[in-house]
Amino acid sequence: MNRNTWMLAVPVRWKVLEEFYAGVEGGPEKVEKMKRLCADADSLEGERLRQSEVNLEYLGDRRRKLNAEFERTGENIWKLIQLDKRLRELEREIGENFARIKRDLDDLVAQGGKIYRGYQVEAQIDYDPEDGDDGKEMPGDDWTRSLLRRYLDGQSLNWFTFGEGQEPDEGESVFEPWDEWTKTVYFSGNGMTQYLCNLLELQSASLYSFADVAAMDPKSFRVSYNILL
Numbered sequence: 001m002n003r004n005t006w007m008l009a010v011p012v013r014w015k016v017l018e019e020f021y022a023g024v025e026g027g028p029e030k031v032e033k034m035k036r037l038c039a040d041a042d043s044l045e046g047e048r049l050r051q052s053e054v055n056l057e058y059l060g061d062r063r064r065k066l067n068a069e070f071e072r073t074g075e076n077i078w079k080l081i082q083l084d085k086r087l088r089e090l091e092r093e094i095g096e097n098f099a100r101i102k103r104d105l106d107d108l109v110a111q112g113g114k115i116y117r118g119y120q121v122e123a124q125i126d127y128d129p130e131d132g133d134d135g136k137e138m139p140g141d142d143w144t145r146s147l148l149r150r151y152l153d154g155q156s157l158n159w160f161t162f163g164e165g166q167e168p169d170e171g172e173s174v175f176e177p178w179d180e181w182t183k184t185v186y187f188s189g190n191g192m193t194q195y196l197c198n199l200l201e202l203q204s205a206s207l208y209s210f211a212d213v214a215a216m217d218p219k220s221f222r223v224s225y226n227i228l229l
Helices: 014-021 027-039 044-069 074-110 142-151 179-183 185-190 194-201 210-214
Strands: 120-127 159-163 221-228
Touching (some): 014 044, 044 142, 044 210, 074 185, 074 221, 194 210
């Protein structure tokens, strides 16, 4: 089981699942099966494993349902474009800061600072809704939103790094649009940032639905840095 799947090993909110699956064909029966699965665990570790499996299946079912219902309206596409622009801005910021950090560390190494030799610099774009504007929330309840954040793997979405003797990447990490996204003039002309692409499509890193991502506040994204010596 990968790291972010283990992050879902928390007690199941059965009321939330019952409400969601009530509108899904065969849903109530599925919930009863999930309850039996958790009740039959013969150890604490086994219980946590089964809780994680149930929570993961719920988030996957929710994502597929919401994506099928997602309307590519002008407003929703506009929100995704604003998020893409914010991510490009942060990636440019990373490139600029990496260049400055490299100059400073290389100078310290050249001056005989042995401790700085073999340095490694890392940067990651993080999502924290508490950094955004009040009142802007994605669909669903607090528990589901908490699960989605626990599962999110920022390093898999896009992770930036370079070490001593290496040149850091410059500019934006962009993918060509595909499928329905080619119908959006902005994405067909500019591509889509790797981060947004993975946030929307890479299930191993994110179980947010298209609607969830469209509801994210661009101000909720920031960069964290780490220097390893």
